[in-house]
Every structure is written in structure tokens, then in C-alpha cells.
Amino acid sequence: MKNFLNKYALLCVMLILLLILFMVEKKMAIRVIKLSSLSVKEMLMVIPPIFLMLGLLDTWVSKEKMARFMGKGSGLKGILLALFIGSAAAGPLYGAFPVASVLMKKGVKFSNILIFIGAWSTTKLPMFLFEMVSMGKKFAILRLLIDIPGIIIIANLLIFFLKKTDIEQIYKNNEQIGA
């Protein structure tokens, strides 16, 4: 019971706040519920397929293959693959984390992992057309062009400031997640 409370403490607090809001400002509370359910729906649509795909990836692609294409010494190949796979993804940022975890278990170089996450969060190719329509062609293309080198720079900056032991610790942690 205590474990349950720990995990869902924040949710309980939010629900209580929502209840209070409902009694004070009904309309606003209803909007909150509508928006929240949108987010929940999106998460439900996004996460299960991702985990399914991850399961397949985990069993079908061998560690050696992954390491060859995106591990240490893969150079430009790894970077391009990381960008490409990250861009193909749609959906929220938190969807990238489990995928990154599996990639780490397969031995992908950390800089490529960071590039992957960067690409997932910004380049979002499936959304690109949508962005062009809503914000204008110039906006969308410009943002994409600036983001790509930016992602690579951020990834390398992050690695620059991390110690080797930190990175090894991260990989070790991920070995245990879902092992």
C-alpha cells in the first residue's frame, strides 16, 4: 500500500486540486479535464506501439549489428542513422527515452544516443508538413536547418562535460531497466 501511495502521490495531489478547481471555477476545470484527456489519449496511442517495436528491435537486431552501425567508431554513419531514426519518430519526447534505453543496451555510442533524442524532439519529419502549413514554409525549413547542426553540437557539448565513468554508469543503469 505504501508503495502504491509513493508512486501515485503526485497524481492524488493533482486530482484533489482538480476537484477544488471544479468547485470554484467549473468551466476551467472542464477545460483542464479535456486537455488532460487529450494528452492521455496521445500517450496511450504512442507508447504501446513504441514498446512493441522495441520488443521486435530487441530480438531481431543483434548487438553486433547495432554496434557496427552506431557504436564506437561508426563515425558519420552512426550520426546520420541517429538523425534519420530520430526524425522518423513522431510523438512526444518521453517516447524517445525507452527507445534510447534499448539502443544503449545494444551498444550505440552515447553521442549518437543524444543526437537521436535531439532529432526525435525537434526534426519530427511526420510533423514537418503540418508545421509548414501552420507556421509557413520558411519557418519550418529554417527551424529544421538550424536544428540539425544544433543537435550535433549539443550532443557533443554534453559529452564534453561528462566524465567517462558517468557515461558508463548510465549504460549500466539501462542494462537493468527492463532486462
Next chain:
Amino acid sequence: MLIASVIGSVTLIPGFVAFPLAAGLLKSGAGYLQLAVFISTLMMVGVITLPVEMKYFGKKVAVLRNVYAYIFSFFVAFIMSIFL
């Protein structure tokens, strides 16, 4: 711009809602600069998803990445303002 970036960092709006929202704001007179920061932080910085990120990457990386992404968003906005 600061307000836009803070809101973008904290919110967790689905992408297909965020773009029409931004387009609507644009029509209402919001500047391209502010919207660029908003969209960039919306996508890259996740204050609310930090706990999850920390679980996978550890505190240091998670925080650092978000900080860099936040700063980068302003950078993106500035460069875009030159061309737009």
C-alpha cells in the same frame, strides 16, 4: 520571449495541437521570435518529463540536456529572426 520559453518548457502539448495553437497566436499578433522560442522549448525542453528522463539518463545528463536545449531555443529564434 522569456514568458514564451518558460511556458514552452513546462507544457506537454501534443504536437498536432501545438502548431495550430502557434499559428493562431501568430494571427493574433505574436511575433515570430517568440513563437520560435515557444515551439523549440516545447519540443526539446521537458520540465515535467524530467523525472522520467532522469531515470533513464541520470540527473546530470537530463538537467544539462534540458539547459542546453533551452539556451539553444533562443539561439534558434535569433537566427530565424534574421531571415523571417
